[in-house]
Amino acid sequence: xxxxxxxxxxxxxxxxxxxxxxxxxxxxxxxxxxxxxxxxxxxxxxxxxxxxxxxxxxxxxxxxxxxxxxxxxxxxxxxxxxxxxxxxxxxxxxxxxxxxxxxxxxxxxxxxxxxxxxxxxxxxxxxxxxxxxxxxxxxxxxxxxxxxxxxxxxxxxxxxxxxxxxxxxxxxxxxxxxxxxxxxxxxxxxxxxxxxxxx
Amino acid sequence: xxxxxxxxxxxxxxxxxxxxxxxxxxxxxxxxxxxxxxxxxxxxxxxxxxxxxxxxxxxxxxxxxxxxxxxxxxxxxxxxxxxxxxxxxxxxxxxxxxxxxxxxxxxxxxxxxxxxxxxxxxxxxxx
Numbered sequence: 001x002x003x004x005x006x007x008x009x010x011x012x013x014x015x016x017x018x019x020x021x022x023x024x025x026x027x028x029x030x031x032x033x034x035x036x037x038x039x040x041x042x043x044x045x046x047x048x049x050x051x052x053x054x055x056x057x058x059x060x061x062x063x064x065x066x067x068x069x070x071x072x073x074x075x076x077x078x079x080x081x082x083x084x085x086x087x088x089x090x091x092x093x094x095x096x097x098x099x100x101x102x103x104x105x106x107x108x109x110x111x112x113x114x115x116x117x118x119x120x121x122x123x124x125x126x127x128x129x130x131x132x133x134x135x136x137x138x139x140x141x142x143x144x145x146x147x148x149x150x151x152x153x154x155x156x157x158x159x160x161x162x163x164x165x166x167x168x169x170x171x172x173x174x175x176x177x178x179x180x181x182x183x184x185x186x187x188x189x190x191x192x193x194x195x196x197x198x199x
Numbered sequence: 200x201x202x203x204x205x206x207x208x209x210x211x212x213x214x215x216x217x218x219x220x221x222x223x224x225x226x227x228x229x230x231x232x233x234x235x236x237x238x239x240x241x242x243x244x245x246x247x248x249x250x251x252x253x254x255x256x257x258x259x260x261x262x263x264x265x266x267x268x269x270x271x272x273x274x275x276x277x278x279x280x281x282x283x284x285x286x287x288x289x290x291x292x293x294x295x296x297x298x299x300x301x302x303x304x305x306x307x308x309x310x311x312x313x314x315x316x317x318x319x320x321x322x323x324x325x326x
Contacts, residue, residue, distance in 0.1 A: 133260055137287030138213060141308030145219045148312050149226065154215060 006064055006083035012092040013061035017054050019099035024051035026106070034123060128173070135165035205323055206234040208252040210243040210269070211285070212261040216308075220256065220285075223312035224319070231319065238262075240269025248276040254319060257302070259286040259293065267293075267300060274301040281322050 027047035031037045037044050064083055066076030082088065139162030146155035207224060209217045217236050224231040234250045237243040241264040247255055255273055259266035270282055283304040284297045290305045297305055304322050306315065 130260055133287045138216065138260075138308065141287060142213065142216045142219060144309055145216070145223060145312070149219055149222045151219065151222070154219065158215065 004080070004084065005086070005089055006080040009083035009089045009092050010061045010064045012089070012096040013057040015096040016057040016092070016099050017061065019096070019103045020050045020054035020057065023099075023103055023106075024048075024054060128169075131169060135169060136162055139165060204229050204232040205254060205319070205325075206250065206252040207231050207319070208235050208237065208243065208246050208250060208255045208280070209233055210237045210240070210246075210255060210261070210266070211258040212238045214238070220315070223315055226312065230325075231316070240264030240266060240272075243269050244272045244276050247273045247280055251277045252280050253323065255280050255282045256285045256306075256319075257282055259284065259288055259297075267296065270297065270300045270302060283319065283322060 024047050027043060027050065031040065031043055031047060060079070060083075063075055063079035066079070067073045068076075139158050143155045143158035143162065146152070146158060209220055211217050211220070217238075221233050221236075225233060234252050235246040237246045239261045243255065243257065244264075246252075255277075257266045257270065257273070266284065266286065270284075273280065273282055281303045282301060283306060284293070284302045285306045285308060286293065287308045290307055294305045304318060306318055310318070
């Protein structure tokens with residue numbers, strides 16, 4: 001078989017199918033594992049984009065191979081002619097290179113590609129919200145109710161517990177004990193006044 | 200005011216808070232009567248089945264079974280009970296979800312005893 005330009009374009013599309021398909025699969029399996037197909041529409045849409053692109057480029061590549069099966073020869077010949085366009089070839093090679101590059105970034109930037117990691121942030125936020133609710137909001141509500149019914153000791157006990165819990169939570173959020181080095185002067189400059197209003 | 204007191208099932212994993220809510224509600228002569236307490240959703244379903252309370256005051260975040268899981272089961276176990284959510288989460292965030300699951304009212308923790316009693320009476324149609 002004599003090499004022709006459309007073959008290079010088909011190969012580039014095949015590379016895109018594999019890279020995009022792998023990315024979509026990883027994001028999709030992460031969504032399935034964490035049951036967040038509905039709860040995380042951004043990630044679901046991202047998986048959808050990569051998945052549909054993989055299918056689309058697969059169809060393009062398949063068309064060029066159709067003459068091998070005789071059926072669809074007309075479409076196949078047209079596809080080969082189209083794929084022989086040097087501009088299209090250049091763009092498809094560039095796109096394939098970017099797809100592979102994106103895939104190779106998954107190790108360094110798991111939040112971009114690796115399925116579960118894309119959603120760990122969301123789950124972590126939910127966990128933190130629950131911790132804040134259970135330890136801070138509940139404690140303050142309990143203290144307030146205790147004061148309202150005149151149970152001063154119970155109010156003090158709830159407030160002491162809440163202050164201690166808040167301190168622990170906040171210390172955890174700003175870094176583990178071994179990571180104080182990251183807390184340099186300026187890190188604690190307040191961007192919002194207490195209560196959420198700009199200072 | 201009715202002659203019969205309103206039976207309340209208190210569901211919260213914090214014993215101290217249950218004790219305070221009991222004081223807050225039972226302070227209002229004999230209108231409210233705490234018929235049972237539960238510290239998680241599973242216990243709440245069982246207590247609702249046994250005691251058939253008029254009102255279930257239901258927390259959301261609890262061990263074993265949370266309030267959102269327990270809510271439809273409580274409705275099934277005691278269909279005439281009115282479930283009122285009593286939680287630290289904002290109504291904006293969970294109000295519509297709990298309403299869809301069958302809760303008739305949503306109270307954010309931090310309400311005063313007067314407010315608590317008033318809202319419960321409203322639910323019973325005795326405000």
